[in-house]
Amino acid sequence: MKEINKLALIGGSRALSGSIIWPFIGFALYEVYHFSLDFVSLFYIIQGVISVLAYIIGGYMTDFLGRVKSMVISSLSASISLLLAFLLNLPLATVFFILLQTFFNSIYNVSNTSMVGDLNKEFKGLVISFSRIRVGINAGWAVGPVIGGILFTISGFRELLLVSSIISLLPIPLLFSLPDFKGKIGISLNLSKEFILFLIPTFLTFMIMGQLGFSLLTYYNLIVGLSTFQVSLLFMVNGLLIVIFQEFIGRKLTIKMIILGMIIYAFSYLFVAFVTNFILAVIDIVFITLAEMIVSPLSQAIASSLSRDEVRGREIGIYGMVTALGRVLGSSYASFLMNYYLYSSPLILWFLISLLGFSSALLYYPLVKSDKNE
Secondary structure, X not given: OOHHHHHHHHHHHHHHHHHXXXXXXXXXXXXXXXXXXXXXXXXXXXXXXXXXXXXXXXXXXXXXXXXXXXXXXXXXXXXXXXXXXXXXXXXXXXXXXXXXXXXHHHXXXXXXXXXXXXXXXXXXXXXXXXXXXXXXXXXXXXXXXXXXXXXXXXXXXXHHHHHHHHHOOOOHHHHOOOOOOOOOOOOOOOOOHHHHHHHHHHHHHHHHHOOOOHHHHHHHHXXXXXXXXXXXXXHHHHXXXXXXXXHHHHOOOOXXXXXXXXXXXXXXXXXXXXXOOHHHHXXXXXXXXXXXXXXXXXXXXXXXXXXXXXXXXXXXXXXXXXXXXXXXXXXXXXXXXXXXXXXXXXXXXXXXXXXXXXXXXXXXXXXXXXXXXX
């Protein structure tokens, strides 16, 4: 089995584990554990800070210990964290161990992305490899939220933690069959100007990508009146579309299409304000997914192509830090806006969210207009 196919299979198992709980975390904190929306917003901010630390530490771990050892250690630790959250079953303890799981998952992501960069040296190969891995990941994502939605409805959020913990252990034996890579031992890290300029729109990109979770679930449940299970079906549609079409689309992508993807993202989230039923929500999730299939593999491929072999783990760690911070601050941003506009003016709410996509598209333009990879 080719290494990329192994990484896709491992990614699918991990995505199944993570997607069982991820879409429901913010909602569970609000509805199950009775934390306020302000606390949910604070939770995502803390999660962002933890992700920053994890990606920095993970970058050094990945270079110094090697990709495989870092992935094994982080996978085991993430599983144990969820198990402890299940066993203790206390609101603040649950918050703490979910945040700890975030820390270890972030370390894994650095190692995984770094290995793809090690295995591919050409930009087109990077795009196709990341597209294939996303097929595996979204096969898990297509099923996980449905399982999570059913368990959440029948048993509650606590049981999701146990199921997720067990499933996350399954791919660990396959990790040992992968080739290992290490980076150069050292502390200093000097990012290129091009890499830094790329990280600015990347942050905004992942703020809007982070809306596929807490903000959509909360809005569709409380305002549109969709059930938690119906929203989980939307996540399933997202995953299935990526499984079916991602690799085909990945083979057609050019670097400049990241701007098109961001424009589609912006209009799709603006349209959420006009969704009044499940059918319209399905139509909109199709366009959100199309944007994701364009933007995500291109973003990862650009980051890998800009990283250097000897410090790839650390540079991908910086990229991962920015993407994770963007995702969680995107959820925090939405939670903050919901305090003012959730009930009073949904159009303003989703317009302010869509501005993230339009702004990112504008900032990408000078970076890709004269790209050397095409």
